[in-house]
Amino acid sequence: MTTQSVTENPTTARRQRLVAYTCWIEQICRDDPGARTALRSGLRRTLDDVPRMHRFVAPWLPHDRQAPESEQRAYYAVAAMIAAQPRTTHTSPEAALEADGASQSPQPAPAPPYGTSLGLAFALAVTASPGREREMRESTAESRLNLLTRQSANGLHRHLPAAVGYLRELGVPIDWAQLLADLIAWPLHSGRISRRWLQDYYRQRSQTLHEQADRADQDETEHPSTSA
Amino acid sequence: MPASTYNLFDEPWIPVRWTHAAPLPHPERVGLRDLLLRSGDIATLTIADPPAHSALLRILYALTARVTGLDESGPGDWGERRLNILDAGQLPPEGITAYAGRYRQRFFLYDRDGGRPWMQDARLTGQCDGGNTAGVNKLIVTRPAGNAHAWFRHGSDARPDLPSAAEAVLSLLVWHYYGPSGRCSAREVNGVKTASATAGPLRTALSYHPEGDTLFETLLAGLVPPEVTVRRSFDLCPWEREELPDPEAAPPLPCGPCSRLTACSQHALLLVPDENSPGLVRDAYITWAYRTGRIPRDDNYLIWQISQQGNRYPRPADSRRALWRDLDALLLHEPPGTAQPQRPKVFDYASEVSEDLRVRALGFEQEGQAKDTQFVDADTPPVMGFTEQKAPATAPAVGRMRQLGEMYGRRLERAVKRAWAEYMNDPKANGDTWAAEAAARYWPGAEAEFWDRFRHLDNTGHTLGAGFDPAAARTAFLRLATDAYDTVTASVTRTQRGAKAVAHARIDLYGGVRKKATSTPAA
Numbered sequence: 234m235t236t237q238s239v240t241e242n243p244t245t246a247r248r249q250r251l252v253a254y255t256c257w258i259e260q261i262c263r264d265d266p267g268a269r270t271a272l273r274s275g276l277r278r279t280l281d282d283v284p285r286m287h288r289f290v291a292p293w294l295p296h297d298r299q300a301p302e303s304e305q306r307a308y309y310a311v312a313a314m315i316a317a318q319p320r321t322t323h324t325s326p327e328a329a330l331e332a333d334g335a336s337q338s339p340q341p342a343p344a345p346p347y348g349t350s351l352g353l354a355f356a357l358a359v360t361a362s363p364g365r366e367r368e369m370r371e372s373t374a375e376s377r378l379n380l381l382t383r384q385s386a387n388g389l390h391r392h393l394p395a396a397v398g399y400l401r402e403l404g405v406p407i408d409w410a411q412l413l414a415d416l417i418a419w420p421l422h423s424g425r426i427s428r429r430w431l432q433d434y435y436r437q438r439s440q441t442l443h444e445q446a447d448r449a450d451q452d453e454t455e456h457p458s459t460s461a
Numbered sequence: 462m463p464a465s466t467y468n469l470f471d472e473p474w475i476p477v478r479w480t481h482a483a484p485l486p487h488p489e490r491v492g493l494r495d496l497l498l499r500s501g502d503i504a505t506l507t508i509a510d511p512p513a514h515s516a517l518l519r520i521l522y523a524l525t526a527r528v529t530g531l532d533e534s535g536p537g538d539w540g541e542r543r544l545n546i547l548d549a550g551q552l553p554p555e556g557i558t559a560y561a562g563r564y565r566q567r568f569f570l571y572d573r574d575g576g577r578p579w580m581q582d583a584r585l586t587g588q589c590d591g592g593n594t595a596g597v598n599k600l601i602v603t604r605p606a607g608n609a610h611a612w613f614r615h616g617s618d619a620r621p622d623l624p625s626a627a628e629a630v631l632s633l634l635v636w637h638y639y640g641p642s643g644r645c646s647a648r649e650v651n652g653v654k655t656a657s658a659t660a661g662p663l664r665t666a667l668s669y670h671p672e673g674d675t676l677f678e679t680l681l682a683g684l685v686p687p688e689v690t691v692r693r694s695f696d697l698c699p700w701e702r703e704e705l706p707d708p709e710a711a712p713p714l715p716c717g718p719c720s721r722l723t724a725c726s727q728h729a730l731l732l733v734p735d736e737n738s739p740g741l742v743r744d745a746y747i748t749w750a751y752r753t754g755r756i757p758r759d760d761n762y763l764i765w766q767i768s769q770q771g772n773r774y775p776r777p778a779d780s781r782r783a784l785w786r787d788l789d790a791l792l793l794h795e796p797p798g799t800a801q802p803q804r805p806k807v808f809d810y811a812s813e814v815s816e817d818l819r820v821r822a823l824g825f826e827q828e829g830q831a832k833d834t835q836f837v838d839a840d841t842p843p844v845m846g847f848t849e850q851k852a853p854a855t856a857p858a859v860g861r862m863r864q865l866g867e868m869y870g871r872r873l874e875r876a877v878k879r880a881w882a883e884y885m886n887d888p889k890a891n892g893d894t895w896a897a898e899a900a901a902r903y904w905p906g907a908e909a910e911f912w913d914r915f916r917h918l919d920n921t922g923h924t925l926g927a928g929f930d931p932a933a934a935r936t937a938f939l940r941l942a943t944d945a946y947d948t949v950t951a952s953v954t955r956t957q958r959g960a961k962a963v964a965h966a967r968i969d970l971y972g973g974v975r976k977k978a979t980s981t982p983a984a
Contacts, residue, residue, distance in 0.1 A: 379957040435964030446971035
C-alpha cells in the first residue's frame with residue numbers, strides 16, 4: 234500500500250485502488266453523517282434498490298469497461314457495511330487509525346499486494362485482546378465462518394453484513410479492501426478464497442501453541458543436552 | 462555332450478567396467494581368473510541386480526583371501542601383509558595360478574554323473590522329481606514364475622526364454638544368499654521326502670561394502686582379519702570340500718571367514734544345460750540343503766541391531782530408505798539409538814586400505830517367505846576419511862545431522878497421519894496415502910540437503926563441532942517438511958473440517974505440545 238513506486242505490478246495497483254476507495258468511504262462516513270446514513274440504507278439491498286448510494290459509489294466503479302454486476306454489487310455492499318459500523322468507530326478518527334494499524338501488526342509480514350483475510354478477523358474475535366469487552370465463542374466463530382465459506386455469491390451477500398457487523402461490534406478490525414477484493418472474486422474463486430479464510434483462521438488460532446512448540450523445538454536443537 | 466566345458470575360471474561371465482588407465486583389451490565380461498589377475502585395472506563390477514552383486518562380492522572376498530594367503534591371521538601381522546599386497550598393486554599371480562591349478566575342476570558349471578558342478582549338488586537329479594523341476598523362471602528372481610502376476614515382462618513356464626550361463630550363475634548365487642524360506646521342490650533323501658526350505662543367510666538384509674577406486678582395492682578393503690584359531694584346511698568353501706554335505710545331518714558350522722562368506726547357503730540347486738545350444742541353461746532344480754538346523758546368521762557386512770525382544774537382527778533393506786540415514790551407523794563405533802546398532806565389522810578395518818573409500822549398499826527388500834519387493838542399491842561419496850581417528854569432531858555432527866533429518870521426516874509422517882485421521886473424524890483412519898506422498902516429497906530433498914551440508918563440514922578439526930550449525934540444519938529440514946506438509950494436505954483445506962485438522966496437526970512438525978512448560982530456558 235505504501236510502495237507507490239511499484240505500480241507496474243497490476244495486483245498492487247488494483248489493491249491500491251481498492252484501498253483508496255474504502256479509505257474514502259470510511260472518511261466520508263466519519264465526516265458526513267448524511268452520507269453515512271445514505272450508504273447505510275443500502276445494507277442488504279440489491280443494486281436496483283439503493284438510489285441514495287449511487288452518488289457516492291458510482292464514480293469509483295471501474296470505468297475502463299462495463300463492470301459486471303457482481304463487481305458493482307461488491308462495491309456497494311462493502312460501502313454499506315463500512316457505513317453500518319457502530320457509530321463510535323466513526324466519531325474518533327484516531328481510533329480508526331489505530332484499528333487500521335492494529336489490523337496490520339498482528340499479521341507477520343503481510344505480502345504487500347494482499348491484505349488480511351476475514352478468517353484472521355474471526356480468529357482475532359475469538360482471541361481475547363486488551364481493550365475489548367467481549368469476545369466471540371470459538372464454536373460461534375467456526376460455524377459462522379464455515380457458513381460463509383459455503384455460500385454462493387448471493388448467499389454471501391445475504392450473510393456477510395450480519396457477520397461483519399458482529400465482528401465490528403466486538404471491535405475487530407477488518408481489512409475492507411481485501412474483503413472487497415474477495416467479494417469481487419467470489420463468483421470465480423470462491424474455493425480459493427474460502428480456503429484462505431479457513432486456513433488463516435485456524436493458523437491464527439493455533440499460532441501461540443505453534444510458536445511455543447517451535448521455540449521449544451529450536452531450543453532442543455541448539456541445546457540438545459539441556460532439554461533432553 | 463558339451464556339459465563339462467563351461468569353466469567359471471575361463472569363460473567370460475562377470476560384467477565389469479575398466480578403469481581409464483587399463484591396458485587393452487577391455488572385454489565386457491571376464492572369467493574369474495582374468496578378474497583376479499587384472500583386478501587393479503577393473504573399476505567395478507557392473508552387475509545389474511544388487512543381490513547378485515553382493516553375493517558375488519562375498520565369493521570374490523573368499524577367493525581374494527585364498528590367493529593372497531590372508532585367510533589365516535599368521536604368519537606375521539595380518540594388516541601389514543595386506544598393506545604389502547596393496548603396495549604391490551595387484552593380487553599375487555602365482556597365488557591365483559596355484560589356486561586355479563588346484564581347484565579348477567570344481568569350477569565347472571555343469572558336471573554330470575556324480576561330478577561336482579560349482580556351488581551345486583549333482584545328487585539332485587536322483588533325489589528330486591525330474592519331471593517337476595523349478596524351471597528357469599523360478600531361478601531368475603526378477604521373472605514371474607508359476608501363477609505370479611507378470612508386471613514388467615511376460616513369461617511362460619511352458620516355454621521360457623532360456624538364460625545364458627552367465628545370467629544363470631548370478632541367479633544361482635542370489636538363490637544361495639537370498640533364497641526364501643517355505644515350500645520348495647520336494648527332495649527325497651533316505652526315503653523321506655521333504656519340501657521345506659530355510660531362508661538364505663542374507664534374506665531381507667542390507668549389506669554395506671567399502672568400495673575403492675579399483676576392484677583390487679574394493680576386494681582388499683572387504684577383508685576382515687580372521688581369528689587366530691582359523692586354519693585354512695578346516696575353513697573351507699563349498700567347492701573345496703572333499704564330500705558334498707549330508708542333507709540329513711546338521712549343517713556344518715562355519716569356522717572361519719571363507720566358510721562364513723561362502724558356505725552358509727540353506728538351498729541346494731542344480732542347473733541343467735540346454736542340449737541344443739550349449740550357452741543356455743534349460744532348467745534348474747531348486748530345493749533345500751539341510752533338513753534339520755540352521756546355520757546361525759552372521760556376516761561382517763551388515764548393520765546388526767537389537768530388537769525389543771532382545772534378538773540380534775540385521776538392519777533390513779528398505780527401498781524407500783536412503784543410504785545417508787545409515788551413515789552414522791557406518792561411521793561411528795557406538796551410534797546413538799535404542800536399537801544399539803553395531804556397524805559392520807568390515808568398516809573397523811577397511812579404512813586401513815584407503816581413506817577415500819565409498820560405501821555401497823546392496824540389498825533386496827523382501828520378506829522372509831516368498832515375497833520380493835524391490836532391489837536396493839546405493840552409493841555414497843568418499844566418506845571413510847570421516848572416521849573417528851581422522852576427524853573425531855565430524856562424527857557427532859554427522860550423527861546429529863542424520864538425527865535431525867530423520868526426526869523431521871518422522872514428524873512429517875505423524876503430522877499428515879494425524880491430519881488425515883482428524884479430517885476423516887476417525888482416530889483409526891489409515892493415513893498411509895498421505896504418508897507415502899509426504900515421504901516421497903520429503904526424503905529426496907532431505908538427502909540432497911544432507912550431502913550438501915556433509916560436504917561443507919570441516920574435517921580438519923580446527924573449528925568447534927566441525928562447523929556444523931544445528932539451527933540452520935533444523936531450519937532447512939523443517940522447511941522441507943513444512944513444504945511437503947502444505948502440498949500434501951492442500952486438497953482438503955477448502956472445507957472447514959479439513960482446514961481445522963490440517964492446522965491442528967501442523968504442530969506435530971514442531972514436535973507437538975511439550976508436556977512440561979519450558980520454564981528452564983537456560984538451564
